[in-house]
Structure formats: structure tokens, C-alpha cells
Amino acid sequence: xxxxxxxxxxxxxxxxxxxxxxxxxxxxxxxxxxxxxxxxxxxxxxxxxxxxxxxxxxxxxxxxxxxxxxxxxxxxxxxxxxxxxxxxxxxxxxxxxxxxxxxxxxxxxxxxxxxxxxxxxxxxxxxxxxxxxxxxxxxxxxxxxxxxxxxxxxxxxxxxxxxxxxxxxxxxxxxxxxxxxxxxxxxxxxxxxxxxxxxxxxxxxxxxxxxxxxxxxxxxxxxxxxxxxxxxxxxxxxxxxxxxxxxxxxxxxxxxxxxxxxxxxxxxxxxxxxxxxxxxxxxxxxxxxxxxx
Amino acid sequence: xxxxxxxxxxxxxxxxxxxxxxxxxxxxxxxxxxxxxxxxxxxxxxxxxxxxxxxxxxxxxxxxxxxxxxxxxxxxxxxxxxxxxxxxxxxxxxxxxxxxxxxxxxxxxxxxxxxxxxxxxxxxxxxxxxxxxxxxxxxxxxxxxxxxxxxxxxxxxxxxxxxxxxxxxxxxxxxxxxxxxxxxxxxxxxxxxxxxxxxxxxxxxxxxxxxxxxxxxxxxxxxxxxxxxxxxxxxxxxxxxxxxxxxxxxxxxxxxxxxxxxxxxxxxxxxxxxxxxxxxxxxxxxxxxxxxxxxxxxxxxxxxxxxxxxxxxxxxxxxxxxxxxxxxxxxxxxxxxxxxxxxxxxxxxxxxxxxxxxxxxxxxxxxxxxxxxxxxxxxxxxxxxxxxx
Numbered sequence: 001x002x003x004x005x006x007x008x009x010x011x012x013x014x015x016x017x018x019x020x021x022x023x024x025x026x027x028x029x030x031x032x033x034x035x036x037x038x039x040x041x042x043x044x045x046x047x048x049x050x051x052x053x054x055x056x057x058x059x060x061x062x063x064x065x066x067x068x069x070x071x072x073x074x075x076x077x078x079x080x081x082x083x084x085x086x087x088x089x090x091x092x093x094x095x096x097x098x099x100x101x102x103x104x105x106x107x108x109x110x111x112x113x114x115x116x117x118x119x120x121x122x123x124x125x126x127x128x129x130x131x132x133x134x135x136x137x138x139x140x141x142x143x144x145x146x147x148x149x150x151x152x153x154x155x156x157x158x159x160x161x162x163x164x165x166x167x168x169x170x171x172x173x174x175x176x177x178x179x180x181x182x183x184x185x186x187x188x189x190x191x192x193x194x195x196x197x198x199x200x201x202x203x204x205x206x207x208x209x210x211x212x213x214x215x216x217x218x219x220x221x222x223x224x225x226x227x228x229x230x231x232x233x234x235x236x237x238x239x240x241x242x243x244x245x246x247x248x249x250x251x252x253x254x255x256x257x258x259x260x261x262x263x264x265x266x267x268x269x270x271x272x273x274x275x276x277x278x279x280x281x282x283x284x285x286x287x288x289x290x291x292x293x
Numbered sequence: 294x295x296x297x298x299x300x301x302x303x304x305x306x307x308x309x310x311x312x313x314x315x316x317x318x319x320x321x322x323x324x325x326x327x328x329x330x331x332x333x334x335x336x337x338x339x340x341x342x343x344x345x346x347x348x349x350x351x352x353x354x355x356x357x358x359x360x361x362x363x364x365x366x367x368x369x370x371x372x373x374x375x376x377x378x379x380x381x382x383x384x385x386x387x388x389x390x391x392x393x394x395x396x397x398x399x400x401x402x403x404x405x406x407x408x409x410x411x412x413x414x415x416x417x418x419x420x421x422x423x424x425x426x427x428x429x430x431x432x433x434x435x436x437x438x439x440x441x442x443x444x445x446x447x448x449x450x451x452x453x454x455x456x457x458x459x460x461x462x463x464x465x466x467x468x469x470x471x472x473x474x475x476x477x478x479x480x481x482x483x484x485x486x487x488x489x490x491x492x493x494x495x496x497x498x499x500x501x502x503x504x505x506x507x508x509x510x511x512x513x514x515x516x517x518x519x520x521x522x523x524x525x526x527x528x529x530x531x532x533x534x535x536x537x538x539x540x541x542x543x544x545x546x547x548x549x550x551x552x553x554x555x556x557x558x559x560x561x562x563x564x565x566x567x568x569x570x571x572x573x574x575x576x577x578x579x580x581x582x583x584x585x586x587x588x589x590x591x592x593x594x595x596x597x598x599x600x601x602x603x604x605x606x607x608x609x610x611x612x613x614x615x616x617x618x619x620x621x622x623x624x625x626x627x628x629x630x631x632x633x634x635x636x637x638x639x640x641x642x643x644x645x646x647x648x649x650x651x652x653x654x655x656x657x658x659x660x661x662x663x664x665x666x667x668x669x670x671x672x673x674x675x676x677x678x679x680x681x682x
Contacts, residue, residue: 027615076514102515103407104485110412111444140614140645156560158612162667165612165643182559185412211560214409238563241548241570242579245378249544249559249581251514252409256488257427262567279571280564281668 001202002130002176003151003193004093004119005069009134012037012058012067012091014074014082016048020097021073024138026050028071031135037061058089071127071136072096079123080105087118094187095136096122103251106185113187120187124250126157126179137179139164148173150287151197153190154209155182155216155250159238159280163207166284172291175203182250184213190220198231205232205291207283208274210265212239213253217265221272232290233274236283237262294511296525297341299390301507304484309476311469311503315392317341324366327391328359334394338365341388343530345425345508346376352386355394362391387529395503400493401460402426403474403504405481407488414442416478418456422493448478462496469502477504484522485515534600541593543582550575552678553598553607553636555591557582557616565610568667574675577604587620592628599634606637606678608670613644622650626657637662637677641670 011028015021016038029035029050037055038048044056055061058070070091074082079098086094087109101123113120121128127137132146143161145168152167152174154160160179167174178193180186190208197203210217217237224233240262242248244255255261269276277286302312314331318324328336340352347353352374354365366389375383400422408415417439421429429436438459440452450471457470473494481489488510495505516523528536538545544559548566552574556562559581566576578598582590591609598604611621621642629638641664642650654661662677664670676682 023615077517100514102485102512102518103487104482104512104515107412107414107444138615143614143644154560156558156564158556158558158614159560159564161612161614161644162561162564184407184409209560211563216409219410236564238560238567240567241576242563242566243546243548246546246579247513248546248563248579253559253563257430259427279568279668280561281568281666281671 001200002133003196003200004176004178005128005130005134005136007133009069009136010034010036010065010067011136012039012061012065012070014039014058014070014072014086016040016052016054017043018073018075022048024073025052028135031141033134033136036065036067058085058091062090067091069093069095069136072098074098076100076102080109083109083120083123084112087112087116087120092118094118094120095125095127096120096187097125097127097138099124101183103185106183110185110187121178122181122187124183125181126160128176128178130176131174139177139179143168144177145171145173148175149202149204149291150207151175151200151203152177152207152209153193154179155211155252156209156238159209162280163209163236163283167207167287170284170288172284172287175200182211182252184252189216191216191223194220194223194229198229203231205234205287207287208233208235210235210237211250211253212237212242212248212255212262213260215260218268221268221274224272224274232293234277234283234287234290235269235274236277236280237265237269238280240278294513294516294522294526295343295530296509296522297343297388297527298339298507299341299388300525301509302504304480304509305504305507308480310473310480311501312507313392313395313503313505315390318366318389318391319387321363321366321370324389324391325359325363328356328362331391331393334358336362337392337394338362338369339390339392340369340372340374340386341390342374342379342384342386344376344378344384346378347374350374350376384530395495395505396498397495398498399496401495402429402490402492403477403494404490404492405478405486405488408441411441413444414481416440416442416448416452416456416474418460420460422495426490426492442478447482448475450475465500466496466502473502473504484519485512486510487512534597537600538597541590543580543590543594543597545597546579547601548576548578549603550577551603551605552674553577553601553604554610555580555582555594555598555607556610557612561610561612565608568671569608569675572671572675574678577601588624588627591621591624592631595628595632595634599636604636606639606674607634608674609638609640610667610670611642613642613647617646618642618644618650619646619653622653626653626659629659637682639664639670639674639677641667
């Protein structure tokens with residue numbers, strides 16, 4: 001089992017003819033993801049290198065191909081609008097990979113998500129993968145192990161790969177792995193995904209990789225306590241050594257006004273009974289232990 | 294991106310937010326000329342650096358005569374101003390703002406931030422002007438009043454009135470404050486700000502509402518829309534190596550330690566710093582080389598890390614996904630052939646083609662310390678930095 005994406009996922013790629021879009025479309029097709037359509041305004045009627053039909057609008061692509069999920073590889077100045085178009089098109093899930101979208105452009109996107117109930121992963125994220133079924137994103141597929149029992153939720157990209165790799169080498173497979181994105185405004189939070197994983201019978205353990213900035217980790221911790229969440233969670237918070245007031249690569253990774261420190265987040269998670277790793281090298285081993293408890 | 298107070302006030306002035314009459318000065322003579330141009334005394338002589346707490350650090354003085362303007366300007370220009378936000382090293386003052394002093398009747402705080410939990414912008418005011426707002430939020434949160442700007446909407450006049458009444462304003466003050474709040478929001482929206490703080494916003498004895506301070510940060514992701522704002526950046530306020538790194542699209546932040554690191558991805562870069570610390574070392578930097586770790590990128594990364602004389606060992610930690618480890622390895626080998634790297638280099642490459650990468654290092658005549666895992670890498674680089682390997 002899994003959450004959000006699986007063999008039934010029918011994907012439309014927004015920005016399929018761009019450099020990133022074209023490259024990762026090929027990678028996703030190679031992994032076995034059902035990519036059914038692409039969108040590039042003005043190139044409707046053409047086909048891409050993988051023989052995937054291209055449409056001018058997402059709505060048209062959905063109508064013609066029954067796509068139910070969209071992935072966005074559109075440059076930052078146009079990505080906010082691409083998100084709004086996807087939300088309006090009839091798909092139920094949108095994954096936005098683009099990094100560098102102005103925060104002001106994301107406010108109406110978040111509002112549209114709240115109004116419509118469409119779910120969005122990202123932006124500024126590696127995407128989502130259900131190993132062996134569907135890879136919707138830019139992550140390396142081969143590091144994952146299908147038909148597993150652990151879910152992964154992370155604000156990071158390569159640090160997620162690191163954690164997944166640690167699980168896989170220990171023989172621990174994954175149900176679904178999701179990079180939720182490093183921006184201050186993101187479509188789906190830790191909390192939303194804890195709930196979804198809670199309803200997935202296959203998921204017996206969760207890895208949560210947070211980082212400095214904001215309070216999403218604290219909110220997740222509080223919810224875990226209030227709801228007696230019974231899936232064991234292993235967490236790591238990146239940025240224990242980050243200086244305050246500096247943006248650490250991700251737009252959302254900043255300690256401002258003394259808030260959003262790794263120490264605060266780790267303390268909140270520990271209070272919620274979560275297994276918190278101090279070292280990013282201990283994620284796999286800690287999960288191995290947690291699953292046996 | 295940050296700008297100076299005098300630049301923020303210029304933006305405010307153009308947007309109809311009342312600010313004291315004032316001008317920047319780069320020399321003592323200019324400061325005196327500016328004071329004479331203003332024509333009334335007293336004036337404030339204010340150090341312009343990108344940090345708060347300037348008054349407490351001795352960087353803001355009142356001058357009651359032209360002689361005092363000269364005296365203060367002489368003392369402040371060129372001083373190394375240390376505040377709680379500059380760190381112990383302080384910052385060199387190279388610019389002043391000389392502006393007319395106001396007759397303060399009451400001081401308030403006004404600010405606009407992104408509320409990340411609600412994904413909306415939040416306009417907040419407090420009666421505790423001049424205090425650190427973080428402290429107020431912690432000790433007396435009831436003295437902070439907030440309204441949220443609805444997506445697709447603006448600060449509404451009724452919300453601006455709520456803010457003014459929350460500050461206890463009365464009579465003609467209300468009208469001035471409402472206008473000021475609306476104009477502040479317009480600036481925030483039009484210029485894609487990420488943070489705006491006016492501390493203090495004052496009401497004068499003459500019942501005027503004036504922004505005596507202006508702290509504005511801009512959303513770096515939106516700067517492409519605002520070339521006028523991008524031009525305001527004072528590069529002398531930035532760490533030179535960080536400015537250099539930006540030219541090559543490298544995300545570099547200088548820290549105080551001795552262990553340099555070069556990593557792909559921001560999260561893994563932070564995690565690498567953390568594990569260096571856990572193994573008893575101090576990270577010298579944050580460096581995310583991004584998705585393209587080729588010879589050129591790696592060479593620039595080396596140059597920037599090595600421009601810090603404190604660095605005595607370097608850890609390269611790359612998790613190859615789409616980027617292949619053997620390509621990265623070749624990049625590292627080529628880069629070390631190009632530039633002189635005189636400190637031990639520990640490499641840890643995992644992911645796509647990691648085996649081939651290890652072979653390349655083994656076959657290279659250059660000296661590398663190859664690590665097999667993240668913890669092995671951290672242990673080795675910390676040992677190397679202490680001269681133990």
C-alpha cells in the first residue's frame with residue numbers, strides 16, 4: 001500500500017518541453033510512471049520524445065487523457081500561475097518541483113488549494129515516489145526499495161535520499177516517500193501527511209526530516225500527542241549548527257527572532273515521544289530499532 | 294535582501310509614508326552639509342549598517358549644534374559597531390543618515406511578516422515601541438495586535454482602523470495612522486517585501502504619525518521584478534566570499550569553524566555541518582553546490598572555501614541522484630589539478646555510480662581520504678582538521 005500515488009496515477013507534465021521537464025519526463029517514464037500527457041502553451045498537438053501527446057492547457061490534457069495528477073517544471077516567474085492552472089484543471093494532486101517562486105505568488109495558490117480541496121506537494125521539492133509503482137519527481141528511483149513498511153516525509157531533497165538509502169541498505173522498504181519542499185509556503189505539511197500515513201495499513205514506521213525555520217515540526221508534534229498517534233516516528237532536524245538570521249539555502253530555512261531553532265523543534269518532537277536522531281547518519285539504524293519495539 | 298534605513302525611508306517617502314527629513318552622508322563634511330541643508334536642530338546622526346540595536350551600541354546620537362554633528366559623525370564613521378545582531382566582530386560603519394529629530398509623544402511598533410502557519414501576510418502593531426518585538430511577544434503577547442491580509446485582497450481600511458485603535462490613537466491621529474498603514478502595506482505588496490519593521494513608529498507632540506525607523510527585507514526570489522531594489526544592495530555589508538560565491542551560483546555562508554564542507558543540496562549541507570559538530574569539529578561554512586557538481590563548480594567551491602584562512606580540512610559530501618558520482622569525482626580530481634589545495638580533503642560519494650567514483654579516486658595520483666559513509670566522513674574530516682590523520 002501507499003499514499004497519494006500508485007499504479008493508478010496518470011500524470012500530466014507541465015513544462016514538458018523545457019530542459020528539466022523533458023529530462024525528468026524520460027526518467028519518470030523509464031521508472032514505469034504512467035505519463036499520459038504534457039503541457040506547453042503553444043505546442044499543443046505535438047508529441048514529445050517519448051511519444052507523449054502535448055496540449056496547450058492542463059484542462060484539455062485532463063479531458064483528453066484522464067490525467068489525475070500533475071507535475072510542474074515551470075520557471076519561477078510563471079510557476080505560481082501554473083499551480084493555479086493545475087488546481088483548476090480537475091486533477092486531484094499537483095506536485096510542484098520549481099524552486100524560487102516569490103512568496104507573494106504562493107499566497108493565492110495556497111488559498112485555491114484550501115478552497116478546492118486539491119492537494120499539492122511542494123513547491124521547491126524533489127516530489128513523491130511510491131517505490132515500484134510511480135515516481136513523480138526528480139529523485140533517483142533506484143535507491144528506493146518497493147513494498148516496504150516505512151513512509152518518509154522531508155523538507156529536503158538530497159538529505160531525503162540519504163535517509164532512504166540508509167533504510168534500503170538495511171532492507172527496510174518504503175511505502176511512499178515525499179519531499180514536502182523547502183519554501184515558507186508549501187501545499188502539504190508534515191501534519192497533513194501524518195494523517196494520510198495513519199490511514200495506510202502498510203505503513204508501520206515514519207521518518208520525518210525537518211529543518212530550521214517555521215513551526216511545522218512543532219505543530220506535527222503537538223498533533224501526535226493530542227491524537228495518540230501510534231505509528232513510531234523517527235525524526236532528524238537539519239540546521240543544529242545554523243547561525244540565526246541566515247537563510248540556509250532553502251527560502252524557508254531561517255531562524256528569525258529566535259524562533260524556528262533546531263533545538264526547539266527537537267525538544268518538541270522528543271516530548272511527543274518521537275525518536276529524535278542527533279546525527280543524520282543514525283536515521284536508518286534508529287528506524288530499524290523502532291520497528292522492533 | 295536587506296537595505297539600509299535611509300534607503301528604506303526613501304522608499305517610504307515615495308509611497309506617502311511620513312518620515313523625518315534626512316539624507317545619507319558618506320563623510321564628515323557631507324554630514325555637516327546635510328545638517329545645514331535640513332536647517333533645523335537638533336538632528337540625529339545614525340550609523341547605517343545592516344543590524345539592529347545600533348542605538349545601544351553607540352551608533353545613534355543626537356546633535357544639538359553643527360559642531361556636535363561634526364563630532365558625532367567623526368566618532369561614528371569608521372567605528373566598528375557591535376550590537377546584539379552583528380556578532381562580537383561588529384560591523385564597520387561607512388555610511389550615516391543625518392535626519393531631523395522628532396518631538397516624540399508616544400512610540401509604537403508596526404510590522405508586516407509572512408505568517409507561515411496560515412500562509413497569509415500579517416500586519417501587526419504593538420504599544421511597546423522601541424522594544425525588541427520578540428521580547429514583547431514572549432513576555433506580554435497581549436500587547437501585540439494582529440490583522441491578516443486575505444489572499445488576493447489588500448489591507449482593508451477597517452483593518453487599518455482596528456490597528457490604529459489598538460494602539461489607543463485618537464482624533465486626527467487615526468486618519469494619519471490609517472493612511473500610513475495602508476501605504477506601508479502597498480509598499481510591502483508592490484516591492485515583494487519579506488519583512489517590514491518600523492520600530493518605533495511615533496506620534497509627535499504635533500500629532501503627526503511618523504516612521505522614525507525603516508527595516509525592510511525583500512524576497513530574494515522576487516528581485517527579478519525589481520531592478521531598482523536590487524541596485525540598492527550594499528555589497529560592502531556582505532561577506533566578500535559570499536558575494537563571490539553568488540557569482541558562480543553557489544550557495545555559501547561563512548561560519549567561524551575550521552572544517553570546510555562542500556555538499557549538494559541545502560538539507561544535506563546543513564546535516565553535514567551538524568554531523569561535523571557532533572564529531573567534535575566546527576563547520577567553517579555552509580556550501581550547497583546544487584545539482585551540477587562539475588569540475589568548474591567544484592573548483593570555484595574549493596577557491597571560496599580556501600579563501601577562509603581558518604579552514605584546515607575539507608569534506609566533500611555528495612549524494613548522487615540525477616548527478617552521477619563518477620562525474621563529480623572527475624570534477625573533484627580535475628579541480629584539484631587546477632588549483633592548489635593545501636589541506637586534507639575527505640570525499641564521501643554515495644548514490645549513482647558511487648563505485649566507479651571510488652575507483653577514480655583510488656587511481657588518481659592526488660591524495661584523497663575516501664570515506665565509506667556519512668559518519669566515517671565526519672570522523673575522518675574532524676581528525677584531519679586536528680592533524681590526527
